[in-house]
Amino acid sequence: MRIQVVDHPLVAHKLTVLRDRSTKSPTFRQLTDELVTLLAYEATRDVRVVAHDVVTPVARTTGTRLARPRPLVVPILRAGLGMLDGMMRLLPSAEVGFLGMVRNEETLEATTYAERLPEDLHGRQCYVVDPMLATGGTLAAAIRYLTDRGADDITALCLLAAPEGCRRLEEGLAGIDVPVKVVTAAMDERLDDRGYIVPGLGDAGDRLYGLVD
Numbered sequence: 450m451r452i453q454v455v456d457h458p459l460v461a462h463k464l465t466v467l468r469d470r471s472t473k474s475p476t477f478r479q480l481t482d483e484l485v486t487l488l489a490y491e492a493t494r495d496v497r498v499v500a501h502d503v504v505t506p507v508a509r510t511t512g513t514r515l516a517r518p519r520p521l522v523v524p525i526l527r528a529g530l531g532m533l534d535g536m537m538r539l540l541p542s543a544e545v546g547f548l549g550m551v552r553n554e555e556t557l558e559a560t561t562y563a564e565r566l567p568e569d570l571h572g573r574q575c576y577v578v579d580p581m582l583a584t585g586g587t588l589a590a591a592i593r594y595l596t597d598r599g600a601d602d603i604t605a606l607c608l609l610a611a612p613e614g615c616r617r618l619e620e621g622l623a624g625i626d627v628p629v630k631v632v633t634a635a636m637d638e639r640l641d642d643r644g645y646i647v648p649g650l651g652d653a654g655d656r657l658y659g660l661v662d
Contacts, residue, residue, distance in 0.1 A: 485535030571599035580653035589621030
């Protein structure tokens with residue numbers, strides 16, 4: 450498993466505003482969208498392409514285009530939906546699947562409650578989007594779900610990550626012979642006793658969409 454922390458002043462600037470507890474949901478959503486697009490540039494460096502011949506107004510040349518099958522973007526519901534537009538702005542021809550997962554706040558274990566994915570993912574590069582890599586359980590379960598269906602290359606985009614979550618993710622993926630990469634805007638200090646990232650930015654889902662009773 451590879452972990453890449455994107456070191457860019459615009460990434461740091463947008464993340465700082467996201468962390469501010471006074472930032473309201475509309476601004477939070479907009480900045481998340483912009484930040485994800487910046488992260489996506491790094492996350493897609495290894496996207497599969499093939500040679501493609503084109504005729505310009507001046508001459509014939511060979512360029513590249515995305516290979517098939519097309520990449521699959523998988524937001525983890527519900528907070529991952531707030532990252533989908535930023536990802537699709539960079540990969541508009543990608544397909545989208547959805548994976549609903551919930552974390553038990555006592556055991557911190559993740560379970561799947563909904564999915565909308567192709568049955569066969571063989572030969573697919575998948576981009577999983579979820580704001581927080583906190584305990585790592587949700588992301589590990591999501592990646593295993595995708596690899597069980599045949600996905601052979603997975604990149605996860607997270608706004609923030611915690612060291613404990615990265616360690617647990619690596620442990621949770623033991624035995625999976627599939628390249629996995631995590632791209633994040635920052636590696637924070639630690640988790641608190643509730644499993645929240647410190648200093649973090651709070652509950653990303655609530656800040657994106659408001660509190661849900």
